[in-house]
Amino acid sequence: MPRREAVIEEEHRQSLLVLLAGHIFQLAAYAAALYHLAFTTTTPQPYHTSGLSGQAWVDELRNGHEDRIACELGVRKHIFNILLAELRWLGVEGSRYVSLEEKLGIFLYTCTTALPVRHIGERFQRSNETISHYFREVLDAFTEPDFYNRYVCLPDANAPIPAYILKNPKLYPFFKDAIGTADGTHICCWPSKEERELARDRKGQISHNCLVCCSFDMRVQYAVTGYDGASADATMYAQSRLADLHIPEGKYYIADAGFGTCDNLLVPYRGVRYHLNEWQRGHLRPNNREELFNLRHAQARNIVERIFGVLKAKWGVLIRPVRYSMDIQVKIPLALMAIHNLIMEYDPVESLAAIQDPIEDFYDPAADPEAGGDLAISMIVSEEEIQRSLHRRDEIAQAMWDSYLVELQERENL
Template sequence: MLLAFSSPPFYTTYVRLPEEDEPIPTPIYNDPRYHPFFDHALGAADGSHIVTAPPLDERSASRNRKGGISQNVFATCTLDTLLFTYVLSGIEGSATDSTVFQMARQADFRVPGDRYYLADAGYGFVDVLLVPYRGVRYHLAEWGRAGLKPVNKEELFNLRHAKLRNAIERIFGILKKRFPILRAGCEYDMKYQVRLPPALCALHNFIRIYDPSEIQDFQDVQGDPDRAPQTGELAEGPATRAERSRADSRRDYIAQTMWESYQGWLRQAEAGEDEQME
């Protein structure tokens, strides 16, 4: 069954990259906090560590930043239906998220047209990813503890980006709660351990499509329990200076237009037309 779930036709039927004409995700289109600023987003992207048991001579390369033995899995997902749209597994746990992402780009990960995915700051500036500002409050837990409102365009951008991108952390959390073997590990041959994440991602999608109400069982899951924020910088890798400049300019444009809209809302709120817009 593992081979069947991780191979065509089952896998390619239920885990598929979106096309260029993919509609604007509902959570963006129906919310003035995100529309039209994030209209070109196809979904969210991130890496997650899956516990593995490689042969002794391979364990050093598989040791991750937390000291555990794992494979680093790169994936993308939808923002509304919480479906996986791409999965690359089998990379040693010592590899950074940005390294795994580059391996995906060199393999078969494709982003159509001028669309992009929301990703963590560790991925750096590339055309196909939109990342938050570094050195600025970002993760939702930080905002929750502070109880503050954004004071500039960078903070507002990071807050809204984090709320949307949280879909990828949540879907990994749901996957690991649904299939505990991903956190407990197994001692099958590595060629089978590598197939386990994509097979279970495809099975997750199958369940979500044919039993959408089942997601209610995972309402308490808000993030990936094994996620560690990355500090690597993809800009130091294959991305060209021109690509980094384009990605930086795109982010600044979105942040500025979003901030101007937010300031307009604040003025309306002061005039008595209050509405939640953070």
């Protein structure tokens, strides 16, 4: 037994020696690293050493080919200059080291590319802190009421019938009181760990939900952002109606069945063919007033889908989130919608392209997971209002159907 104990003690001693040797080796390596830092790098190495500064790059874009600035910053030269003038009017100025032109360039380049802050910093040869600071400064300016409310606003009760409706015999006079279309859209986001589950939508993706009302000429009239990913469109509308969504009396938005029906929304018949592609592929004709109404309703409502398509195609930040706090992320779509409206007003080439862009509609109310919108609507409107809006829809559908039958008869007589 004494011999075995001696063997065990010797093995233990050897293991301690191995551990001690390893520790001594680590200390030696650490000392060597300190020596290297002390005697081989006497001065820190600069990080941003490119010969093309951010200011020089922005100047190149402003003085170069028209398509180049549009590709890199998402706007044409004259729109960039208009945005500069707006920022100056709002009181935003260049700092000692960063001009106003570069500040705007940082904001637009981030929104166009959705690159991380460190990559934006490499492009502009600025620190991460500088990039973040001026991005937030410009974002705050474009979401201030003095700018935002001038470009994003609801029409008044005396607004004329939209030309899109008036010039289309399939829509006029049936939708003469429609002032636009409304829908929700999901914007990808990067929430904190604590906010992550709240941001998970019905498809399991991480996003925040937005309610958007737009005109038939592709301009945003109202928007609210920052709702949980799983929030229903009807819930957003109900809360907005109680807050600041004041639609003129006698007017309404064309919306999908997920919203539920009320005086200010005109929704399609549920369980009735609606899908535009289904009609187009099959060369089908409507068999009754409900199918005809849904077909015409889908054609009119398609405008809001176009706006979503235009915005998300132009601004990468709406589909690839940037790592800012959520209070900053939810303001980004609002700023870009206001800029979109400014572009539509001052850039006829781009506004025409947006209006003519054929973005297809893939909405089907029969398969809509939010088709319980009537519950949210019923909490803020009376049963009398619901029945009144249903009666209005039936009257419009019947008038459409009567006109359609006359048109078919005239075709047969030719």
